[in-house]
Structure formats: C-alpha cells, structure tokens
Amino acid sequence: MKITPKISFRAALAAFAIAAAPLAFAGQAPGAAAAPDIAVSHRDRVYAAEQFSNTVSVIDPADNRLLGVIRLGDPAPANFSPLYKGQLLVHGMGFSPDHRTLAVVSIGSNSVAFIDTQTNTVKHVTYVGRSPHEAFFTPDGRQVWVTVRGEDYVAVLDASTFEEKTRIKVPAGPGMQIFSPDGRYGYVCSSFNPETEVISVADHKIVGKIAQASPFCPNIAATPDGKQVWFTLKDVGKTQVFEARPPFALLKTIDTGPITNHVNIVRNAKGQFAYVTVGGLNEVKVFNTGDFSQVATIAVGSLPHGLWPSGDGSRVYVGLENADAMAVIDTLSNTLSASVPIGQAPQAVAYVPEAVPEGDGTANLQPLGVAGRxxxxxxxxxxxxxxxxxxxxxxxxxxxxxxxxxxxxxxxxxxxxxxxxxxxxxxxxxxxxxxxxxxxxxxxxxxxxxxxxxxxxxxxxxxxxxxxxxxxxxxxxxxxxxxxxxxxx
Incomplete structure (x- = not known):
C-alpha cells in the first residue's frame, strides 16, 4: 500500500515560495546574490578562448550550437614571423557588467583585445606587460584589471579608453583577479608566490594577505553572497577557500586532484556550489559552499579547463582543452546534457547573458576551418x-x-x-x-x-x-x- 506523507502548511508555503520566487536563489558569478537570474535564451552567448588556434569560439546556448569563431591570430607556423601582427596564445577572458564587451587576453602577444559582443568585432587592443593572464572589469564597469603574470603588477586600464592608467604592485606572478560582488575588494592570487593579495578597489592598497598551500594558483572565484573566495592550486591539486571579508581567514583546503584548473560558483534551487575542473582526472567536482562537502563528481572529457555558469545557474559550460569541445552540465542533476565542438585547446570560458540584444549576432564570425581538426x-x-x-x-x-x-x-x-x-x-x-x-x-x-x-x-x-x-x-x-x-x- 502506498502511503502519501502529510505535508505541513508551512512546508507547502515554503515550496510555493521557491517555485514562485526564483530570486530566492538568484545571482550568478561574478554578480551579486541580489541580482536577478537571467533565463537561457538566444540572446546569450558562451565564449571560449582557444590557445592553439588563436580563436574565440561563439556558442548560442539556447540550442548549444557553435555559431563560428572570432579569429584573433593565425596558427603555427604563420605566427613565427617577426612581422606577425595577430594575437598569440589566446588564453584569458572577462566581460563588462553591461555584457556588451568581452576582454580577451593573449599571453604570447601581451595583449587584451576588447570585442563588441553584438558585432563580434575587435574595437581595441591594449598591449600590457610580459605574459598577462586574465582581465576582468570592476563591478562598476569603470576599470579593467589585468594580471601581468610575467611581471609583478596588475595593470589597471580605463574601461572607456582602454588605456593603462596605473599599476598595482604585487608579488611576482599574479595569476588571476576577481572582485567582491559589492566592488569593494579585488582578490589577486599568485602563480609564482604562495600568497593571495586582497586589494581595496577604491585606493588600490593591499589590505589583506592569504597564504597559499603552493605557489601556482591559476584561477579564483568569489561567491555571489559575498562571503567566500575560492582559488585553485594547479601544481599540488588542491582548492582553498577563505573569508571574503576581513580578517580574510583561511576556511578550508580541499584535495581536488592532479591538474586542478578552474573554479566557479553556481546558485540554484538546491543551494550554492563550487564547481572545480580537475584536468588530470577528466572530471568536474562539485562542493557545497556551506559545509565544503563534495556532492558530485562528473566525468566530462579530456582535460577540463575553464568553466562558467549560465545566467540562471541551470547549466555550467566547461571547456575541454584536449578534446576541442565544450561540455554542458545540468546543475540540478549534475549530468552532462550536451557537447559542442569548438576551437583548439580552450582555456578560459565565459557565459555572457544577453550579450546580443538584437538580431542573430552572427556578423563577422568565421568557420572553424583547420581549428576543427x-x-x-x-x-x-x-x-x-x-x-x-x-x-x-x-x-x-x-x-x-x-x-x-x-x-x-x-x-x-x-x-x-x-x-x-x-x-x-x-x-x-x-x-x-x-x-x-x-x-x-x-x-x-x-x-x-x-x-x-x-x-x-x-x-x-x-x-x-x-x-x-x-x-x-x-x-x-x-x-x-x-x-x-x-x-x-
């Protein structure tokens, strides 16, 4: 005999509130928890920075279809020429708060290319110091911080003119930076020194330091609730978590596995979770940010690298560096839902909700060509x-x-x-x-x-x-x- 459990009025009311008010778990990285969720649509775009084809793949997530690539440079051996003008080793990626500009870092040519998301055209290229790694806009949209990993500073660009205005001195090898959702702090981990810096965005002063378990941090993410910062350590296969607010205390060190690459944060009906790519195991591991327990392990394919959630937290897109593909994870079931062929050796990934306000947004895109082989x-x-x-x-x-x-x-x-x-x-x-x-x-x-x-x-x-x-x-x-x-x- 089937027994139907009784449901209290309070439980029923809570269930109704969750169903009727998605804002209860809204806000996806790098935004704040108070920001509204944005449902997946044909106006959204998923981008991958591809290191060996020197391209940016552009995906429509509504049907998980590759629309084409933005070609920033040539493959080898054309880029060996001393007269080469294209970008080389396309690698890092960030986007503006208004979702209209993509910032793409090329390590080999020391550049940040600013791309119009509507037209897929490069509107400016800024050259910075040796081997930059990542570029992100401050939450107010006024500055772009570029970690210059081959040197010892963060280059601060004016987001309107794209010109470098100042530099923030940090220990050698800054790997990546991300900002607190309220825009107060910038968190800069290191790829050469075992120390993460916390910098006041208002005056560019270092206000906190967190010891890393190793020198090699490639990626860092802040939770939308403004409470935690997660960063990965590629050389020792660990992920660490610290308080996003003073005193910036270390909260947890997690053994995640060999070639731990990127981390990102997802909020959905089940809670708030950190997704970590583990390249040596070809897996994405999922952790509850409340108690740091591992809740899922997802086999995704060869050498997962960058990842980013959709605007409603229903999906995570994962670049597979050694498979030339984008894996799509359903975050409620933590299962693979799709795979999209893209360019060569994807590194950073960005999901930009409402990147294309009108039209089909396919202008100036090119086919994969040799990059698809x-x-x-x-x-x-x-x-x-x-x-x-x-x-x-x-x-x-x-x-x-x-x-x-x-x-x-x-x-x-x-x-x-x-x-x-x-x-x-x-x-x-x-x-x-x-x-x-x-x-x-x-x-x-x-x-x-x-x-x-x-x-x-x-x-x-x-x-x-x-x-x-x-x-x-x-x-x-x-x-x-x-x-x-x-x-x-």
Missing part, C-alpha cells in the same frame, strides 16, 4: 603501474601539429621524457620529443610541435614499418629509462 591519443600505464591515464591531443596547424599531453599518474617532482618508440611496448631506442618535470601531484602539461600525427598514425602499404609509438619514460642523469606509460592501441 584534432586527433586524440591515450597513454596507459605499463603492467602494475596503476590506472591513471595520460591524454594526448594533436592539434592540426596545417602540415604541423601542436601536441599537448595532460600527464598524470607519475612520481612527483621527477624528470621524465615524452618520446617516440619503435615498438608498441616501448622497447628499443626512444627519440625524445620533450623533457619535463612532474609537479608535486605527479602531473604535468607537456607540449611539442612537429609532424607528429604522421609518425604515430598507422600508415598503409610499404610505409607500415615507419610507425612510431608515444611513450613516457623516466630520465636519470641524461639516460632514458624503461617506459612507464605507452600508447594505447
């Missing part, structure tokens, strides 16, 4: 080496490929090589493609450039004996040891 390879441990895999992607650049390996499952802080062996089991001489040192989590991001696809793809006919196989092996005193990971066939 990539090949994926997996390296697996040899017998007895555990089950952690390394994902490798070959990004086509015409005749060449940029190879990127998301290495995981190795010994921490040890030298290794990524190379080509003549036999599938890794035996025989090995030609070294790249040397690398693993981080404290036993992981690394390793890159190489060349005609690699031609070597590792199985040729036919007379050339069949020319095939090579990707392997990872330790290196001691310049001597390559026995491979510990080999190419899956």
């Amino acid at each position: 990539a090949a994926q390879i997996v390296l697996v441990p040899r017998e007895g080496g555990g089950d952690t895999r390394t994902s490798v992607t070959l990004f086509d650049q015409g005749l060449l490929q940029v190879m990127q390996a998301a290495v995981a499952g190795l010994q921490p802080k040890r030298p290794y090589i990524l190379g080509l062996a003549g036999h599938a089991d890794g035996s025989g001489p090995i030609d070294v493609l790249s040397r690398f040192m693993t981080n404290p989590a036993g992981a690394a991001i390793v890159n190489a450039l060349g005609q690699i696809r031609q070597a590792v793809s199985a040729p036919s006919g007379a050339g069949a004996n020319e095939r090579r196989y990707l392997v990872i092996a330790p290196e001691t005193d310049g001597k390559v040891g026995e491979p510990v990971q080999t190419q899956a066939l």
